[in-house]
Amino acid sequence: MAANDGTVGKALEVLDQVAAFGRPVRFSELLDASPFPKATLYRLVQTLTKQHMLTFDHERNTYTPGLRLVRLAHAAWQQSSLVPIARPHIDQLAEEVREAVHLAQIDHGHVIFVDKRKKTNMFDTLAQTGLVAPSYCTGVGKAILAFLPEDRRDEALKMQAFVPYTPHTHKSPDSLTPELAEIRKDGIAFDREEHEQGIISVAAPILRSGDKVVGAISIATSTSRRSLDDLNGLSPILLETASRIASEIEPWHFPN
Amino acid sequence: MAANDGTVGKALEVLDQVAAFGRPVRFSELLDASPFPKATLYRLVQTLTKQHMLTFDHERNTYTPGLRLVRLAHAAWQQSSLVPIARPHIDQLAEEVREAVHLAQIDHGHVIFVDKRKKTNMFDTLAQTGLVAPSYCTGVGKAILAFLPEDRRDEALKMQAFVPYTPHTHKSPDSLTPELAEIRKDGIAFDREEHEQGIISVAAPILRSGDKVVGAISIATSTSRRSLDDLNGLSPILLETASRIASEIEPWHFPN
DNA sequence: TTGTTGGTTTCAAATAATGAAACCTAGTTT
DNA sequence: AAACTAGGTTTCATTATTTGAAACCAACAA
Secondary structure, three states: OOOOOHHHHHHHHHHHHHHHHOOOEEHHHHHHHOOOOHHHHHHHHHHHHHOOOEEEEOOOOEEEEOHHHHHHHHHHHHHOOHHHHHHHHHHHHHHHHOOEEEEEEEEOOEEEEEEEEOOOOOOOOOOOOOOEEOOOOOHHHHHHHHHOOHHHHHHHHHOOOOOOOOOOOOOOHHHHHHHHHHHHHHOOEEEEOOOOOOEEEEEEEEEEOOOEEEEEEEEEEEOOOOOHHHHHOOHHHHHHHHHHHHHHOOOOOOOO | OOOOOHHHHHHHHHHHHHHHHOOOEEHHHHHHHOOOOHHHHHHHHHHHHHOOOEEEEOOOOEEEEOHHHHHHHHHHHHHOOHHHHHHHHHHHHHHHHOOEEEEEEEEOOEEEEEEEEOOOOOOOOOOOOOOEEOOOOOHHHHHHHHHOOHHHHHHHHHOOOOOOOOOOOOOOHHHHHHHHHHHHHHOOEEEEOOOOOOEEEEEEEEEEOOOEEEEEEEEEEEOOOOOHHHHHOOHHHHHHHHHHHHHHOOOOOOOO
C-alpha cells in the first residue's frame, strides 16, 4: 500500500496493526507482524501509548486501541456530511420495513458502516457503527464498488484478500466483475449470504449528481424472516430512500 | 499539558484541534488556533489527510476528521474491557427503569460516554457513544472524579475550563470539592441540571476491588418526567447494577 | 549454571522535520 | 489594468529527531 508519511505514517500503521488483531496484543506479537525493527516499533508504541492512542495493560503486558480514538471518532462521525442528511431517511425506512437499515461509506477501500437503524426486536445483526466490512461480499460494499470510477474500484479490489466467509462468497475479482456490471445496470445489489450464513440484504448506492457514489444504504434481514425474493420486493422503497438522500446532498464536495 | 512526543504528538494535537472545531475548518483558522508555524502545520495537515485521518473538502477548502478514525475507534470500543462486561447490565437496567442509561470512562481527564441504552421512546438526550463531556458538571463525571486518587483528580480538574453551561453549573473547583467529598461518602452523584437545562441524572462509580474507579453508570432523564427525589429513588438499583458490573471485572488491570 | 524469550536502552549515523522567506494564485481594490 | 491582499503552497539550508544494530536486563526454564 506504500505511501509512508514519515513517523506519523508509521505510527498509524502500528495503530492499524493493533486494531487488526482485535484483541490485546503483546509487543512481541506486534513485532512479528510489523515491518519495523524492534527499537523503532518499541518507541512508536511508547509514543502512541503516552498519547492515549493505545492503552497498555500493565498486568498482561498487552496493548489495545486507546480511548482517545473514541473521542476523535465521535467528532468524525458527527461531522460526516452524509450521516446527518441520511439519518431521518433511514430512520423512516427502518420504521416502514421493520428491518435493520444500514448506511455505509467507503474509505481507503474499506466499507465502513457509519450508521444504522433498526425498529425490530430481532437479534442484532453484527453490523455496528464504525464496523469495517469487506466490500466484495456485502450489499453496501458491492453497491458502492459498482459505481466507483474504474481506477478507484481496481484500487479498492486490489487491497482485498477475498476471504471465503461462506460458501457463497466471491472467491476472486473474476466472478465479481460481471455481477458489478449487473448492479450498475439495475442500481441494486444483493448480499446472498456472502458474508454471513443466513444473513441477506438489498443495497442501493447513494449517487450524487446521478453518478458519483458517496455511500450506500441497505436493508438487512435473516433468511429465516424473509426470502431473497421477498427482500427484492423492498427494492422500490429502498431506491426511493436512496434517491431522496442523494437529492439532499449539497452541490458541494464529497471526498471519497 | 506538555509532553510533546515528536511529530506524532504534533500530528495528534492537530487532529484534536480539528475535532474541537466541531465543523469543517479552513487551513487558516487552524493556523490561528495552532502553535505551529505555517509550513509545519501545512505538512502535518497534508500527512494526516493522505492518511485519511483528516478529510479534505476540495470545494470548500476545509478539513474534517477522517473516516479512518471511525474505523480505528470501532476497534477501541469493541476491545474496551468495560463495555462488553457492562453491556448486559446496563441493558437490563434500562429495561427496568425505562430511562436512558449511560456508561462512561475517563481518559486523559475527559469523560467519555462509551455506551448507552435506552428503552424509552422519548427524545434522545444528547449523549452518544464517543461523546466527550466535561467531568465537573455531569453525574458520571463527578462520580468518577470523586473516586479518583487525589493527584489524578487534581490533574483532571486542572485541564477543565469550568464553562457555565447552565445557572446550576459549578463555577470553580472550590464549590466542587465539598460535593465530591459528599459523593465519596454516599457513593452516588447527581447532575442537577448542571450540564443541560432540564436534564438530571443519578450516577454511581464502578469500583474495582472496592476503591479503584474504572468508570461510572448513570440514569438520565428530564425534569419533566421525573423529579430529583424521584430519580433518587432509583439509586438502590443503580448501585446494585454498578456493583454487579464491578464484580465481573477480572482481577486484571485497568489503565485509566 | 546456562539458555531463552520478551522487553528496554545506547549511540553514532542517517533521515526527516523545521520554519523563515519566497512564491503562487485567485479575488479585491484603487 | 495595475496594485493589493488573503489564503495557500513550495524551497532549502539548518537543526533535531528518528533510526536500528547491538548490547543489556530481567524473569523464567532447562
